[in-house]
Amino acid sequence: MPSILVAYATKHGTTREVAEVIASELRARGLSATLRAADDVQDLRAFDAVVLDAYDAVVLGGPLYHGHWHREASRFLMRHRRALEALPLAVFALDPACAPVPNAAERACARGQLEGALRKAPWLTPVDTQLSGAALDPSRLHSRFNRMPDTDWRDWGAVRRWAAALPAALEIEPAPASTQIPAAPAAIPLDVLTARAG
Numbered sequence: 001m002p003s004i005l006v007a008y009a010t011k012h013g014t015t016r017e018v019a020e021v022i023a024s025e026l027r028a029r030g031l032s033a034t035l036r037a038a039d040d041v042q043d044l045r046a047f048d049a050v051v052l053d054a055y056d057a058v059v060l061g062g063p064l065y066h067g068h069w070h071r072e073a074s075r076f077l078m079r080h081r082r083a084l085e086a087l088p089l090a091v092f093a094l095d096p097a098c099a100p101v102p103n104a105a106e107r108a109c110a111r112g113q114l115e116g117a118l119r120k121a122p123w124l125t126p127v128d129t130q131l132s133g134a135a136l137d138p139s140r141l142h143s144r145f146n147r148m149p150d151t152d153w154r155d156w157g158a159v160r161r162w163a164a165a166l167p168a169a170l171e172i173e174p175a176p177a178s179t180q181i182p183a184a185p186a187a188i189p190l191d192v193l194t195a196r197a198g
């Protein structure tokens, strides 16, 4: 079964939630998707051969903070350069959350920030890059920022559509339906079992 690593960097957890949805959409399409924090994937370079065997593609996501992609997302690109040169890669970023509604100028700015981060890894050619909206819980922020509006304009429909298009973009064939693992059957209630036994 084709296998995809979905790696994410996060400070407050909203990117991880997007990565979870992406991984579950990929699984629903007959792919094996492994969800990992980007900084947990420490040994990709040391185990290149294993990783290249283990994964057919990588999806990497991280939020933008103060004009920069999350440090662990950028580090992931640098740390795993050798492996990533040989694997199809798609990236996503969570972008401004300070406007009450999505704002085209801010989104263009965020896209520039993501592209700036990717330019530092010129050896990469991501098959796709995506901005996934953002979320912000001001109560978690330090006092300078905690008057910002509570916002969540992650567009889950767009996230799911992007994930659905990933196998084609990454040139990964989903497993044929006949080889997909069927969903576990629902448990038979105890009273039904008892009635059958009786």
Ligand SMILES: Cc1cc2nc3c(=O)[nH]c(=O)nc-3n(C[C@H](O)[C@H](O)[C@H](O)COP(=O)(O)O)c2cc1C
Binding pocket: 009, 010, 011, 012, 013, 014, 015, 016, 063, 064, 065, 066, 067, 068, 094, 095, 096, 097, 098, 110, 113, 133, 134, 135, 136, 141, 145
């Ligand atoms: C202090 C602060 C600075 C931010 N700076 C940026 C930024 O420069 N560009 C941007 O597009 N989004 C920015 N954002 C929005 C975050 O990327 C967004 O809230 C994201 O959902 C956070 O992801 P996380 O929960 O995974 O850490 C900022 C948010 C905060 C709280």
